[in-house]
Amino acid sequence: MRLLRAIAIVALLAVAVYGGYRLFASRSQTPNNAIAVYYCKTDGETLAKWVVSVNPNATDTKSMAFYAVAQTLAGPPADTAAIRFPAGTVVRSVDVSGPTAAVDLGGTIATQQSGSFAESGEFKALVWTLTSLPGITAVQVKVDGVRVPSLPGGHLELDEPLTRQSW
Amino acid sequence: MNPLRVKAGRLALVLGLVAGTIVPAHAQTALSANDFWFGGTRMGFEYPQLRDGQFAVATDDKGLARLLAKTGATLSYQPGQNVIAVTTADRRLITFTLGDPHVTIAGVTQAAAFAPYASGSGAYVPFLDLARALFVDPVQDGPTTVMEPQIAGLDVRPQAHSTIVTLRGATPLTFKRTSDGDDSEVSLAFSGTASTLEALRPVDGPGLRSISITVDGSARNPTTTVSFAAPPGSVHALADSDSPNALTLVFAPAGVALGGTPIPAAGRSNVAFAPAVPDETTPVAAPRPAPVAPAPALPPYGDQTAANANPDASMTAAPAETPSPTAYGLAPATISAVDTQSGAGGLYVRLTIAGNVTYEWHRLSDNRWYIDLKPATLTVPSLEQPLDDPSLLSLRVKPFTGPNDGLATVRVGLTLPSPRSVSLVPTSTGLMLAIGAQDDTGTQVTGTGELLPGRLYTGIVPLPPIQAPADVTGADQTWKFGGSGSVPTNPKLIVIDPGHGGSDTGAEHNGLVEKELNLDISKRLQTVLVSRGWQVKMTRETDIDVFAPNDSARDELQARDDIANKAGARMFVSVHSNSFTTSEQNGTTTYYYKADSYALAEDVHSRLAGVLPTADDGVRKDNFYVIHHASMPAILVETAFLSNPSDAALLKQASFLQKVAVAIADGIEDFAANSQPLSDTTTTGGI
Numbered sequence: 001m002r003l004l005r006a007i008a009i010v011a012l013l014a015v016a017v018y019g020g021y022r023l024f025a026s027r028s029q030t031p032n033n034a035i036a037v038y039y040c041k042t043d044g045e046t047l048a049k050w051v052v053s054v055n056p057n058a059t060d061t062k063s064m065a066f067y068a069v070a071q072t073l074a075g076p077p078a079d080t081a082a083i084r085f086p087a088g089t090v091v092r093s094v095d096v097s098g099p100t101a102a103v104d105l106g107g108t109i110a111t112q113q114s115g116s117f118a119e120s121g122e123f124k125a126l127v128w129t130l131t132s133l134p135g136i137t138a139v140q141v142k143v144d145g146v147r148v149p150s151l152p153g154g155h156l157e158l159d160e161p162l163t164r165q166s167w
Numbered sequence: 168m169n170p171l172r173v174k175a176g177r178l179a180l181v182l183g184l185v186a187g188t189i190v191p192a193h194a195q196t197a198l199s200a201n202d203f204w205f206g207g208t209r210m211g212f213e214y215p216q217l218r219d220g221q222f223a224v225a226t227d228d229k230g231l232a233r234l235l236a237k238t239g240a241t242l243s244y245q246p247g248q249n250v251i252a253v254t255t256a257d258r259r260l261i262t263f264t265l266g267d268p269h270v271t272i273a274g275v276t277q278a279a280a281f282a283p284y285a286s287g288s289g290a291y292v293p294f295l296d297l298a299r300a301l302f303v304d305p306v307q308d309g310p311t312t313v314m315e316p317q318i319a320g321l322d323v324r325p326q327a328h329s330t331i332v333t334l335r336g337a338t339p340l341t342f343k344r345t346s347d348g349d350d351s352e353v354s355l356a357f358s359g360t361a362s363t364l365e366a367l368r369p370v371d372g373p374g375l376r377s378i379s380i381t382v383d384g385s386a387r388n389p390t391t392t393v394s395f396a397a398p399p400g401s402v403h404a405l406a407d408s409d410s411p412n413a414l415t416l417v418f419a420p421a422g423v424a425l426g427g428t429p430i431p432a433a434g435r436s437n438v439a440f441a442p443a444v445p446d447e448t449t450p451v452a453a454p455r456p457a458p459v460a461p462a463p464a465l466p467p468y469g470d471q472t473a474a475n476a477n478p479d480a481s482m483t484a485a486p487a488e489t490p491s492p493t494a495y496g497l498a499p500a501t502i503s504a505v506d507t508q509s510g511a512g513g514l515y516v517r518l519t520i521a522g523n524v525t526y527e528w529h530r531l532s533d534n535r536w537y538i539d540l541k542p543a544t545l546t547v548p549s550l551e552q553p554l555d556d557p558s559l560l561s562l563r564v565k566p567f568t569g570p571n572d573g574l575a576t577v578r579v580g581l582t583l584p585s586p587r588s589v590s591l592v593p594t595s596t597g598l599m600l601a602i603g604a605q606d607d608t609g610t611q612v613t614g615t616g617e618l619l620p621g622r623l624y625t626g627i628v629p630l631p632p633i634q635a636p637a638d639v640t641g642a643d644q645t646w647k648f649g650g651s652g653s654v655p656t657n658p659k660l661i662v663i664d665p666g667h668g669g670s671d672t673g674a675e676h677n678g679l680v681e682k683e684l685n686l687d688i689s690k691r692l693q694t695v696l697v698s699r700g701w702q703v704k705m706t707r708e709t710d711i712d713v714f715a716p717n718d719s720a721r722d723e724l725q726a727r728d729d730i731a732n733k734a735g736a737r738m739f740v741s742v743h744s745n746s747f748t749t750s751e752q753n754g755t756t757t758y759y760y761k762a763d764s765y766a767l768a769e770d771v772h773s774r775l776a777g778v779l780p781t782a783d784d785g786v787r788k789d790n791f792y793v794i795h796h797a798s799m800p801a802i803l804v805e806t807a808f809l810s811n812p813s814d815a816a817l818l819k820q821a822s823f824l825q826k827v828a829v830a831i832a833d834g835i836e837d838f839a840a841n842s843q844p845l846s847d848t849t850t851t852g853g854i
Contacts, residue, residue: 042747042752044787045787052274053274053276055250055262055267055269055276057264057266058250058264058267060249063249066248066249066250067250067252070252070254070260070262073254074254074258075258077257077258078410079322079333083747084258087239087256088241090241090242092245093245093247093248094248107241114674114746114747114748115681115744115746115805115810116743116745116791116803117747117805117808120787120789148721149720149721149792150721150724150792153667153671153672153673154720155792155803156789156790156791157790157792159721162790166790167788167790
């Protein structure tokens with residue numbers, strides 16, 4: 001009888017431990033379709049992020065990167081103060097090769113005439129968002145399919161891959 | 168457009184109609200491409216298709232493009248991508264994924280009519296799902312489906328002393344005020360816009376009791392009237408909005424002073440370029456507006472400050488390196504003694520050297536002269552010795568690593584009372600520098616050679632000619648210098664770069680043009696520096712492109728750096744004025760990128776922050792082209808924001824521009840004075 005009781009207690013403990021482990025594991029694991037999206041606050045320096053979930057059927061690296069760029073271009077909700085890419089900026093393509101994501105932007109960004117303040121905040125958010133994806137450490141920006149040294153009349157150097165150490 | 172795709176699409180549409188299979192979920196009768204109306208005209212789809220009995224429209228269809236343009240949305244899709252992304256005017260992201268029958272709106276996924284699919288250069292998406300996400304709802308009007316733009320969001324934010332109301336629409340909201348002068352009710356009529364929002368919304372906030380909404384008119388020409396019931400005597404104002412498709416109003420009880428414009432007889436959405444809400448209170452984070460059904464509520468946004476938002480904030484000068492005497496495999500010579508001896512013809516500086524060395528000497532315009540010996544190590548302490556000698560004011564000897572070749576180098580620097588002649592005399596123990604009593608009348612300002620025991624070979628190392636400055640008087644005679652890996656060939660030369668110019672105007676706000684301001688401040692800076700004995704070279708002195716009109720960004724920016732690099736300038740200072748899309752941002756920022764520029768940025772910014780009334784936005788690191796590709800310490804000063812009314816007012820004052828110029832000049836001199844002295848052990852190419 002005692003043996004049966006001991007076995008029952010051990011079994012209960014095992015179930016409890018296993019259940020606790022599963023519960024903990026499920027909470028601590030980041031869903032593989034979650035992306036941390038950054039935006040730069042209007043102080044020009046502070047980065048903030050929020051986590052969005054992408055469609056579970058589009059979790060390949062390229063789709064995740066494309067989604068991440070699109071969400072960064074959209075930025076946070078309109079009533080959140082943020083440095084934003086100009087309305088009308090589009091993402092033409094995103095390709096990931098090794099540690100570098102090549103982002104081809106188009107639309108109004110190609111003719112943006114903003115100060116260094118906006119440029120810095122925009123691209124800092126883009127780089128931090130993409131480099132939060134596994135395996136990506138650098139971002140090569142193109143504009144309308146072409147590598148450019150900077151935006152027209154711009155400031156930030158774009159012809160080499162940007163990293164988090166660029167700021 | 169692909170003609171085959173058009174024909175196939177139309178055929179499928181006709182077949183669908185014949186078969187009676189087209190039964191959109193939200194319309195009672197069949198749809199066809201010509202049955203869709205929007206904004207008073209047919210939508211004119213080019214090549215629609217049917218998918219699972221639902222209306223499918225291609226991402227590159229001009230009919231869809233018109234809808235997107237009217238609503239201010241932007242679509243991103245390229246063949247080969249799996250995701251179709253649409254950004255709305257109010258910054259919501261709508262995404263479809265090829266092969267998946269869902270649409271994600273601002274992070275919330277819901278069922279779509281069918282799975283989008285690629286075709287030719289576009290992808291087909293469920294039109295009605297996309298339209299609804301854009302706040303454009305289908306309404307049946309006989310055989311026609313009218314796509315009605317909606318007022319889809321009503322955001323009410325009670326504050327301490329006021330109530331802020333934001334209406335969010337599918338398109339820019341244009342209104343006519345239909346109420347009379349009685350401020351107890353304000354009614355605004357929005358023609359061409361419908362709404363499914365609740366008819367009455369109690370508020371009971373400061374200055375506002377309730378909001379009622381009625382929709383009149385036909386399906387093709389609806390009018391939504393929004394009425395605001397306010398306590399007697401209440402005041403109201405029209406505020407700037409955060410989106411082109413939003414209208415923000417502020418209500419407050421009698422006696423509260425609102426800074427905005429009272430709601431006019433007619434108006435429209437006004438995107439913020441001024442403080443968004445003319446209220447004494449600060450707007451707080453607000454919930455998203457109530458979305459039109461069936462869109463679900465948006466998820467909350469996190470606001471976690473990145474733990475390492477500026478990982479380089481504590482950037483300091485590069486640590487000292489141990490000179491590498493064996494670079495390139497050359498055995499280094501050793502310099503074991505340095506002493507001076509007066510003679511009949513002047514003063515002699517004797518160097519005891521064991522081994523072979525190459526040398527390179529330079530005469531500077533401010534009566535300094537130096538020689539670099541390499542590869543060589545100094546086995547005695549570095550020397551910084553003021554001398555009370557009519558032929559030599561000071562002597563400095565210091566080891567460092569050559570910034571370009573990595574060779575261990577010993578530099579011997581002389582500060583002369585005048586451009587005295589200096590001759591190199593080989594001795595049995597090394598080398599002697601013979602300083603003559605007379606000035607050098609020659610034109611040679613640099614030379615190279617090799618020293619073997621007891622023998623001197625000159626001119627074996629080719630050097631480009633170096634233009635020494637000739638017009639500096641009363642200049643800084645110290646040997647403090649460096650902090651940079653670059654070796655300036657003109658230590659008194661500052662290159663000033665007035666940002667933009669010519670075909671590139673830079674930013675324009677508040678009647679100010681950036682390129683003009685930058686040039687004005689730069690010229691003032693030039694005057695101040697020259698008056699203090701510095702040499703100044705401007706990348707432009709008039710309103711021109713430095714490289715060529717309408718040139719590429721690379722040519723233009725590199726041309727500015729080339730001027731500084733070729734001149735061997737000691738510092739590069741680019742002068743700019745900032746701007747932003749809203750007017751709140753203000754202040755002065757100094758940017759650097761390379762480690763050797765941090766101290767210059769700090770010194771200049773300290774001066775600017777000390778005297779300017781603008782906000783201190785600090786020193787920041789950023790990879791700006793012109794300060795990256797200048798080979799000397801280089802900074803970019805953003806003096807103030809043209810787009811901020813207060814900053815703009817300052818930028819219109821000559822006294823402010825002068826203060827900026829003087830402060831930058833002061834900072835430049837601080838940097839020159841504080842730079843690493845020659846006697847330090849840090850690896851500097853300074854003299």
